[in-house]
Amino acid sequence: MSAKLATSRLGPGPIPVRAGIGLRAEHYDVLLETRPPVGWLEIHSENYFGAGGKPLDYLERIRAHYPLSLHGVGLSIGSTDPLNHWHLTQLKRLIQRFEPALVSEHLSWGSAGGRYLNDLLPLPCTEEALYHLIARVAQVQDILGRQILIENISSYLQYTHSTIPEWEFLAELAERAGCGVLLDVNNIYVSARNHGFDPDTYLRAIPQRAVQEIHLAGFTVNRFEGGEILIDTHNQPVCPAVWALYRQAVQRFGPRPTLIEWDTGLPELAVLVNEAQQADAILEERHARAA
């Protein structure tokens, strides 16, 4: 990238069209010492909801060197429970303090009757759920005073009363709530294998202008008696089939900021940086072709 990025009082501003990595506590020190050439960092917002201490202290120092994206895992935006305003207040405080270029949540729910399962649970793809989501996303964007991105999740079940394909549901949500899409290519692959649809159908349904970020990660195959199921575990490298689907996505949507996610069995930072470089190479090919 030859263009110089604008820098806020905190550090670099916009997310460059490059690969970034998820920031995890185990990597704080080595990241500060070595400052690897990744384009940007993404955090799980809730890990920084505390009032003080080391997480916020490290984030402050790291933010000085990298553009930042906030990725929420606990808002439960698709729940029919009232929106959790305490959660949103903490998210807003984090946004004001660290000025992230992107803020994202999931196309999911995670709580019912005030009990949280702290998981990303699938919504039925019905008109009722779609209208609910449109209203909730609009409400969250109003409260935060900014656009958010909504990410497609991996799912392990489909409801018998769903009437709309998930890709149409997400496209419609983006169109009508005015949110962006965080397209998780690994999640498309996992759900496609689990439910037997063509991932290309998913990619073709999502409007190009809505996609502002892409996620990549590794999954695990669990074998059951009578079948197998892919679980979105974020515990290994991106597999060749997902790299291939990523090339297709970049082909269709154009180069987009791309994140390597790794959450469990976290390897050395260098492994993540290497994965990010592979994504960068694919983005570069597309840049070069466009030039």
Added chain:
Amino acid sequence: MLALHELQQRFATAVLGEDDSGFERAIHAAGLTGAQRLQVYRNNTRLGLTGALAAVYPVVQQLVGEGFFHYAAAQYITRYPSRSGNLHEFGGPFATFLETFEPAAGLSYLPDVARLEWAYHEVFHAAHHAPLDLSALAAVPAERQGELRFQLHPAARLLESSFPILCIWQAHQNVDHDHPPVRLDDGGIKLMVFRHENLDIEFQSLPDGEFHLLYALVTGCNFATACEQAISAQPGFDLPASFRRHVLQGALTAFYLPDTSSSIHDHP
């Protein structure tokens, strides 16, 4: 058609409890049955919440072993469900749960070890606070000092146990090193979990007088009453030195005199 609200209630019940009667019929069975697919979510939820508990309570887990810990966590999750989308808030009542958790009844010290670990967790995430304004404190007229009230640093917690929980905790920090054996009849401990300005967290074992001084202050007693309670708990202890130490290390962060125009001397 299953309404979204009802679907979520039944899904949560099916995942948290055993009762999923009929709900699996709302799920497509293709290759795997609806019940098997629900089981994936049951596992994910249990593993996620158990992992969050294990991150806060590593010593409890070492004391009881991984298998027992997972069993206890599974019971805990249904009796004290998570109430927040922030997993760092999960697990506060674990000590209370362990007190009545029959299979752990033989480990009478376990709830207090859990309390120590939760205190550490809270202190780790607590707010920053500037030290107390010493010149303002020095300006309080001598005849009014007894009326002073103090605030404890947000990243400080006082704990009291009739078991040697600090020795137990320390013996499980670096398992590669030899530690002197913990003797339960060594008796209890009063301590403060305190986060220093550099964010390092320290367990400070407190003599009786010092503990009662700080405990009285955090529970709202004025300075004179706190001093009386400290001295009666430990006659002859060096109260001025102890008080000075806690002011200087920042454990006491703000003070105020009631019923005067001078408001709280607080520099957050």
